[in-house]
Amino acid sequence: MNRGSAQTIELRLNQVEEMFVLAQADLFSEYRNYLTGVEYCISLLRSQRIRRPVRLELSLPPAELDAALGDRVSVALRRYCDQRISYNERERRAVRLGGLSSLWVGVPLVLIGYLLVIFEDSLVGHTGNVVLDTTGWVLVWVGIWFPLDTFFFTPLGYGRENRALKHLRNAEISVTNWQSTTV
Numbered sequence: 144m145n146r147g148s149a150q151t152i153e154l155r156l157n158q159v160e161e162m163f164v165l166a167q168a169d170l171f172s173e174y175r176n177y178l179t180g181v182e183y184c185i186s187l188l189r190s191q192r193i194r195r196p197v198r199l200e201l202s203l204p205p206a207e208l209d210a211a212l213g214d215r216v217s218v219a220l221r222r223y224c225d226q227r228i229s230y231n232e233r234e235r236r237a238v239r240l241g242g243l244s245s246l247w248v249g250v251p252l253v254l255i256g257y258l259l260v261i262f263e264d265s266l267v268g269h270t271g272n273v274v275l276d277t278t279g280w281v282l283v284w285v286g287i288w289f290p291l292d293t294f295f296f297t298p299l300g301y302g303r304e305n306r307a308l309k310h311l312r313n314a315e316i317s318v319t320n321w322q323s324t325t326v
Contacts, residue, residue: 149198152187152314154180155321156203159216163223181223181311188307197314202321213318224312228305235301242294252286255279 158166162180178186184199201216259279263272 149196149315150188150193150310151198151200152184153200154183154202156180156201157207159201159203159207159212159318162201162216163219181220184311184314185304185307188310189303193307193310197310198317199311199314200317200319202319205320208318208320213316216318217316220314220316221312224308228308228312231301231305231308235298238298238301239294242290242292242297245290245293249286249290252282254286256282256284256286 154162156162160166165177165179180201184197188197199220203212256279259266259275259282263275263279266272266275
């Protein structure tokens, strides 16, 4: 694959395991990674439109390298992405179910709010009461907003992450020796 035709993500790791888990290290070290390699890649891919294939370039110390490492990382990354996509799909369904379940509280609030607005004249007379009217509309809004937001918009984050994971799953992986950062 031509490097110019792919979206390249470069990672410098101390051990190949840092791709999936955080290594124990000095928390105050300037070289400390606070994200796993996969989390960094997902964050990078979610933050932009992905139109090209992904190429993952891992730099490791010479002691960590072997001939089959790229293939092993590729298989592990594919398995990780598949499991995470499956998890996200379940979470997406759970969030939507939570949105539907929240209608048990939302619908009564909407009804109370509409009743306050409709019967405002009967309750306080023809002069009306701005506080009662506003309270009714606020109850309507609060009662319907959370269920609709939870059902329609909250699950979108899982879909964005799944798109990034699908690209990362099919990434071409290149494992190289650390390049010296000093000249």
